[in-house]
Amino acid sequence: MSSPPTDLSPVAIVKKLLANATNPDIVNELVHPRATYVSLNYTNPQLHTIMPWCGTHKEAGPAAIIETFTDVGKRWENKHFEILSLFGGVDDVRSVSSTPASVLLIQGIL
Numbered sequence: 001m002s003s004p005p006t007d008l009s010p011v012a013i014v015k016k017l018l019a020n021a022t023n024p025d026i027v028n029e030l031v032h033p034r035a036t037y038v039s040l041n042y043t044n045p046q047l048h049t050i051m052p053w054c055g056t057h058k059e060a061g062p063a064a065i066i067e068t069f070t071d072v073g074k075r076w077e078n079k080h081f082e083i084l085s086l087f088g089g090v091d092d093v094r095s096v097s098s099t100p101a102s103v104l105l106i107q108g109i110l
Contacts (some may be wrong), residue, residue, distance in 0.1 A: 008013035010088055014093040016026075018083065027062040037064040 006017065013030055020026035037057045041047065047054045053071045057064035085096040 010090060010093050011088050014088070014095060015047040015083065015086055018081075018095065018097075020075070020085070021065055024062070024066060028066050031062040031065060034059040035061050039068050039070065074103075 017027065017030050031058055036059055038055070039057070040051070040054045043055055053068040057068070082098050083095055086093065088094055
């Protein structure tokens with residue numbers, strides 16, 4: 001992994017990551033190899049049964065992000081992902097987004 005671009009603010013880094021979340025070159029450039037990624041919540045076994053990417057991916061690094069966004073794309077048709085708000089500081093970044101999506105398949109449920 002190369003160091004994250006120093007000319008980008010944390011908000012710009014997250015914006016770039018969200019726009020390229022399934023591109024291994026970009027994700028590996030921006031995410032530490034031992035980064036922890038939390039998708040939707042910390043722990044919810046019931047939600048995990050229908051959306052296996054949910055939960056905490058402790059020290060899983062870039063692979064967790066790529067796998068999550070790839071898996072979401074297999075099960076949901078994303079009609080238009082829009083970042084409504086993206087803000088933060090040096091230590092953290094928050095995003096609020098909207099995406100009208102349709103379920104394509106939820107294995108074992110539908």
